[in-house]
Amino acid sequence: MADLAALVQGVQRGDMRALARACRLIDERDPRAFELLKQIFGHEGSAYVIGVTGTPGAGKSTLVDGLIRLYRDQEQRVAVLAIDPTSPYSGGAILGDRIRMQQHFTDEGVFIRSIATRGHLGGLSRSTGDVLHVLHAAGFDVVILETVGVGQDELDVTRLADTTLVVMAPGLGDDIQAIKAGILEVADVFAVNKADRAGADATVQDLQQMLSLRRVPIGVSKMQGHTAVSALKRGPEAAAGEWVPPIIKTVAHRREGIEALVDAFERHREHLATTEAGRQHRERRRAAEFRAILVQALIDEVDTRFAARVSEKLEAVLEGRADPYTSAEALVREAMGDDE
Amino acid sequence: MADLAALVQGVQRGDMRALARACRLIDERDPRAFELLKQIFGHEGSAYVIGVTGTPGAGKSTLVDGLIRLYRDQEQRVAVLAIDPTSPYSGGAILGDRIRMQQHFTDEGVFIRSIATRGHLGGLSRSTGDVLHVLHAAGFDVVILETVGVGQDELDVTRLADTTLVVMAPGLGDDIQAIKAGILEVADVFAVNKADRAGADATVQDLQQMLSLRRVPIGVSKMQGHTAVSALKRGPEAAAGEWVPPIIKTVAHRREGIEALVDAFERHREHLATTEAGRQHRERRRAAEFRAILVQALIDEVDTRFAARVSEKLEAVLEGRADPYTSAEALVREAMGDDE
Numbered sequence: 001m002a003d004l005a006a007l008v009q010g011v012q013r014g015d016m017r018a019l020a021r022a023c024r025l026i027d028e029r030d031p032r033a034f035e036l037l038k039q040i041f042g043h044e045g046s047a048y049v050i051g052v053t054g055t056p057g058a059g060k061s062t063l064v065d066g067l068i069r070l071y072r073d074q075e076q077r078v079a080v081l082a083i084d085p086t087s088p089y090s091g092g093a094i095l096g097d098r099i100r101m102q103q104h105f106t107d108e109g110v111f112i113r114s115i116a117t118r119g120h121l122g123g124l125s126r127s128t129g130d131v132l133h134v135l136h137a138a139g140f141d142v143v144i145l146e147t148v149g150v151g152q153d154e155l156d157v158t159r160l161a162d163t164t165l166v167v168m169a170p171g172l173g174d175d176i177q178a179i180k181a182g183i184l185e186v187a188d189v190f191a192v193n194k195a196d197r198a199g200a201d202a203t204v205q206d207l208q209q210m211l212s213l214r215r216v217p218i219g220v221s222k223m224q225g226h227t228a229v230s231a232l233k234r235g236p237e238a239a240a241g242e243w244v245p246p247i248i249k250t251v252a253h254r255r256e257g258i259e260a261l262v263d264a265f266e267r268h269r270e271h272l273a274t275t276e277a278g279r280q281h282r283e284r285r286r287a288a289e290f291r292a293i294l295v296q297a298l299i300d301e302v303d304t305r306f307a308a309r310v311s312e313k314l315e316a317v318l319e320g321r322a323d324p325y326t327s328a329e330a331l332v333r334e335a336m337g338d339d340e
Numbered sequence: 341m342a343d344l345a346a347l348v349q350g351v352q353r354g355d356m357r358a359l360a361r362a363c364r365l366i367d368e369r370d371p372r373a374f375e376l377l378k379q380i381f382g383h384e385g386s387a388y389v390i391g392v393t394g395t396p397g398a399g400k401s402t403l404v405d406g407l408i409r410l411y412r413d414q415e416q417r418v419a420v421l422a423i424d425p426t427s428p429y430s431g432g433a434i435l436g437d438r439i440r441m442q443q444h445f446t447d448e449g450v451f452i453r454s455i456a457t458r459g460h461l462g463g464l465s466r467s468t469g470d471v472l473h474v475l476h477a478a479g480f481d482v483v484i485l486e487t488v489g490v491g492q493d494e495l496d497v498t499r500l501a502d503t504t505l506v507v508m509a510p511g512l513g514d515d516i517q518a519i520k521a522g523i524l525e526v527a528d529v530f531a532v533n534k535a536d537r538a539g540a541d542a543t544v545q546d547l548q549q550m551l552s553l554r555r556v557p558i559g560v561s562k563m564q565g566h567t568a569v570s571a572l573k574r575g576p577e578a579a580a581g582e583w584v585p586p587i588i589k590t591v592a593h594r595r596e597g598i599e600a601l602v603d604a605f606e607r608h609r610e611h612l613a614t615t616e617a618g619r620q621h622r623e624r625r626r627a628a629e630f631r632a633i634l635v636q637a638l639i640d641e642v643d644t645r646f647a648a649r650v651s652e653k654l655e656a657v658l659e660g661r662a663d664p665y666t667s668a669e670a671l672v673r674e675a676m677g678d679d680e
Binding site: 034037038041042055056057283286287289290291293294295296297298299301302305310313314317318323324325326327328329331332335336337 | 374377378381382395396397623626627629630631633634635636637638639641642645650653654657658663664665666667668669671672675676677
């Protein structure tokens, strides 16, 4: 375990190679990752985590680049996690990363990494959460979680952030309406990027209208040992002290609007630090994280200890000798030591 | 259980209200859903399942509408599952559905349902798989799985399909390139929709080029009791008998290209029925399904039997008295009856 101790120290020093190694161990679900996470827990700094999501083609990457530069000008240390679930590459750099890596390669204050979690069942937000712990421990000031896809997993990932930025652009088609409905719930700040294009004002108005009709989650209820967001309530007016997502127009490739964006982030960060809603947000996030860790630990344990039995049952299912529902039930009973 | 017997019969008759009820039970993870699925297993018909995914704004819904009409003209019974993970509504009809419902409302040969699985951990493909069993049992000829989002969960869902159609459109921006990489792997047929627009030929050429460089998964390896797609191999040339995804130009709102699309589906269906690749595809799907069912059964069991202990540990984590990793480990040991 001397090896692990060195890794823990390297991570805490913010050593880039140690960080890359820690991320790789997490990606590969190496048992040492679990030990590492246990050891750094409680010795963490607290980076401000910004989630960035939005419709493909809205210019997220360029906007993120602008944010990196601005934060670097303020001498803050920045990490970027590109959540690219559609990438078939595991843990490596995708095309966009490589381009950005070149720009920031010599800058010791920037750490960029892709998370590609194809095949990690229920896992995107779990492994991203683990990597976030590593980045907190390494003392980064700002972490940007950027998603490439727009789907359930991606929205879940943004729940790991303190502040979620949703990037839209004018004229991106009709069925984006449908996506907006889901995105509205997670957005703390909106950017209408490519704001020099025709239709930008219409997009802003459109968002304003959707916001005025938006549904507001009302707290958290405990259900069977895990927390779940309870029924949604229609909130026609913003309640006192409620956060109303600002809509910022940006033209990322000309670096316009980036300062206004960072101002909005600061206001939201202040809001989180000082309100009951902020406290609930942090609690919800930690409850969801605990649940994800528990589920993964269960799966790992069954895979390790019941590998042979799982294989047998699988074979029976594949050969049509058993139905998957009854087989799964039987395996769970065995695993829980409940064999009548 | 008289109630359940009636439901099973209703489903097998293809009764619309019984189908809606079965879907609702699955959505709500009602224990009766599990019983229902056990009972219909082995008494199923075999619908041809078409997955439809692609970039937002490409016109998927209009294309799906064209497919419904064409199949109905052939007097086939069609079910559509709209996988809309971003929708905050559970199990209900989303906007797009309501519009389509109106068109097909009086048609007993069309069943349309949204699956919104926010909060079902690791669950989109699981609950979709369950609903598919119900639709098979109800004797539909064709099932269309349409995704709204584009992310990991959505790509996983298309793996439940026999044939996956990926819909693109000209001029949808740059970072769609990144999404394409993931989509290429799952596509069996491409539609370049809005083919009357400028840039359609460029999109087709672009796809052809990517296909010529595409990576081909080489089979399945067994790992710790579950199957995982093994390392990807670069496939510069199509091997003999290998399926090369055709690219079909469509203009969905004018119903152009729909017949050509259905022809391509028929050829792919034939390919699956007669080749080793088709057999492997079915096996992979059933293995993945079994694993998803097993994981969900594990989670349900822990939630039911260890609810109080999970709550206690969660509280300790939330109050900062324990780290989530050590707490999860301890719970798993307890659940597996391994208390030293």
